[in-house]
Each structure stands twice: as structure tokens, then as C-alpha cells.
Amino acid sequence: MDYPVVGASGSTDTASAAVYNKNCATCHGANLEGRPGMAPPLKGISNHWPSVEEMAKYLANPQGYANADARLKHAGDGYSLKMPAIPMTDAERLALAKWVLAQP
């Protein structure tokens, strides 16, 4: 299958782009722009995330992580859906987090 390359970062991690398109784009948008009422944009959030490892931890257990993080708890307001934990290996989560943070 031919996945569109999301973003314009020049990232060559097409495996993570494919994971994003399959598991995340429905809620967060094909270009990480977010969808009103569904999920927030994932653009420009690198200032909230100190490291790829932290975002990978979040992806492993979004609601548990958000409960201990006032900003993320608040980020959930206004969305009828909840950020789900999507089954992936640790390596896939790290690569995906790196890819998300590399998008412009």
C-alpha cells in the first residue's frame, strides 16, 4: 500500500508514517492538524514534550500518564473521545514519537 508522506520534515521514517496513518490519522488528522471535537493537533507540541522517551511513555498509557499531568488532563477537555493506548512494541512507540516530534 502507498502511504502519503505526512508533514514536510523530510523524515524518511516511512514505517512510522504508515503507523500514524493507520492508527492515529482518523482522530488527529492526515496532517496532524487535529479534528474539532475529536482530537487535538499534534503540530507544534514539541515544546510540551521534553523527550521522545516521555512521549513514548505517554503513548503506552495515555490516560494513566495524563492523570499525572495537568496540561494533558486539560488537553482532553472538549474532546468526546479519549486518547487510546494502541498496541505497539516499545521500539515502534519510540520511532513513532520521534516521527511525531519531527513533523513541522
Ligand code: HEC
Ligand atoms: C480515538 C481517537 C484518537 C486516536 C485513534 C489517537 N488519539 Fe491521540 N489523542 C486523542 C485525544 C482525544 C487526545 C487529547 C487528550 C485525551 O483526551 O486523552 C489525544 C492526545 C494525544 C497527544 C497529546 C497531545 C498534546 O497536546 O501533547 C499525543 C502526543 C497523541 N494524542 C498522539 C497520538 C498518536 C501518535 C496516535 C496513534 C498511535 C494517537 N494519538 C491516536 C484522540 C486520539
